[in-house]
Amino acid sequence: MRKRLQNLYLPALSNISGGNSISFEAVRLQLLANNRVQIWANANLSNGELVPISLSVTITIERRCRLAFCEPKFEADSVPESRREISQTLSIILVEILDRMVDLERFDLDGITLRLNQLETQEKLLIFSGYAQIERIPANS
Numbered sequence: 372m373r374k375r376l377q378n379l380y381l382p383a384l385s386n387i388s389g390g391n392s393i394s395f396e397a398v399r400l401q402l403l404a405n406n407r408v409q410i411w412a413n414a415n416l417s418n419g420e421l422v423p424i425s426l427s428v429t430i431t432i433e434r435r436c437r438l439a440f441c442e443p444k445f446e447a448d449s450v451p452e453s454r455r456e457i458s459q460t461l462s463i464i465l466v467e468i469l470d471r472m473v474d475l476e477r478f479d480l481d482g483i484t485l486r487l488n489q490l491e492t493q494e495k496l497l498i499f500s501g502y503a504q505i506e507r508i509p510a511n512s
Contacts, residue, residue: 376465387416391418395413395414396421398412407429408427408428408430408440410465412424414458414465424465425446425450428440428441428443428444430497435488435501436476436487437475438473483504486503488500
């Protein structure tokens with residue numbers, strides 16, 4: 372996950388970064404009730420400037436194979452007032468990146484399909500239920 376949050380060059384970031392890369396660092400997650408997750412991070416704007424990010428999202432399952440990060444809520448109280456506008460923009464971009472990150476189809480092996488039926492947050496646990504469909508055992512190389 373860390374690699375996919377570093378040295379990003381995205382069109383949505385070019386106005387903020389002046390064409391330089393942006394990295395999301397020191398990412399922390401806390402599971403909440405009702406499949407919500409609190410996310411904190413720092414956006415490093417390549418010039419050494421760090422912008423704090425604080426938001427919460429709901430995690431859902433899409434197409435039984437992808438985790439989706441929905442209903443983002445920017446937590447303005449956790450960010451200095453002078454940084455709120457840029458932090459809110461960066462929060463939305465971070466959610467878009469995370470939303471594309473976890474897709475079980477990327478992990479499908481030759482002859483094996485993974486699927487999720489449901490997920491649930493319970494205190495400090497994120498519990499998945501699903502199945503693996505094995506059509507054939509992959510051959511060793």
